[in-house]
C-alpha cells in the first residue's frame with residue numbers, strides 16, 4: 001500500500017494505472033462502515049484508492065473541524081489489512097492553495113435537511129468530491145447510505161455534470177446495538193453512548209408502523225418522538241419523512257420514502273436514516 005500526499009504525485013500514479021479504479025473518499029478515523037466501502041471497491045475494481053481528507057470547506061465556523069478525530073497510523077494499518085492499493089492524503093493547502101476560488105453548488109436537494117441547518121456544508125462536499133474525482137478519475141466511487149442526503153447530492157452532481165463514473169451506495173454498517181457507526185461516536189460519554197441506539201430504534205419503529213400500513217407521516221413522526229423522549233440525553237434536531245429522490249417532505253409516507261433524523265447528545269450530532277421502499 002502506497003501513501004500519496006500531493007496532487008501531482010496522485011495524478012502521475014493515476015496515469016500509470018491500467019484497468020479500473022475504485023475510489024472511497026473518507027475523512028479518516030476509519031471504522032467498519034468505511035471498511036465495507038473499501039471491500040466493495042476491492043471486489044469490483046483492479047485498484048482501490050482511499051482518500052483521507054478532513055475537508056475544511058464543509059465545516060461551519062462553529063463546527064468540529066479542529067477537534068474532528070484523526071489517527072493516521074491506525075487508519076493506515078486498517079487499510080493495509082484490507083489491501084487498499086493507495087491512500088491519498090492531501091493537505092488543505094494542496095486542495096485549496098492561496099487564491100482558490102471555484103465552487104460546485106448542487107441546488108434544490110441541498111436546501112433541506114442537513115443543508116438547511118449546515119449552510120455551505122454541501123457546497124464544500126460537492127466541491128471536494130468533484131476535485132477528488134478529477135484527481136483520481138475513478139470508474140466507480142463508493143459512498144455510505146448513512147449520509148443519505150450526501151448520496152442524493154453527489155448523485156445529482158454526477159448526473160448533471162455528465163461525470164463518467166458509477167456511484168455505488170453501500171448500506172449503513174451498525175454496532176451490535178444498532179447505533180450507526182460514525183467517527184463522531186467517540187465524542188459520546190458512556191451515558192450518551194448507552195442511549196444513542198434510540199435513533200435506530202425510532203427508525204425501526206417507523207418502519208414497523210409503515211409495514212403495518214400507517215401512511216400518515218405526522219403519526220409516524222409522533223411515535224418516533226415519543227420513543228426518543230424516553231432517552232433524556234437525546235435532543236431531537238429534526239425528523240424528516242421525505243421523498244427519497246427529491247427530499248421533499250411527505251404528508252403521506254408513500255414509497256420510496258427516506259426517514260432521516262438528527263439527535264444531539266450534548267455537543268454531538270448523531271445522524272441516521274432508513275429507506276422505505278426501493279428508491
Ligand code: AMP
Pocket residue numbers: 025026027028032033034036037142143144145146147170171172173174180181182183
Ligand atoms: P466520512 O469519513 O464520515 O466522511 O465517511 C466516508 C464515507 O463512509 C461516506 O461515504 C460515509 O457515508 C461512509 N460511512 C460512514 N459511516 C458509515 C457507516 N456506518 N456505514 C456505511 N458507510 C459509512
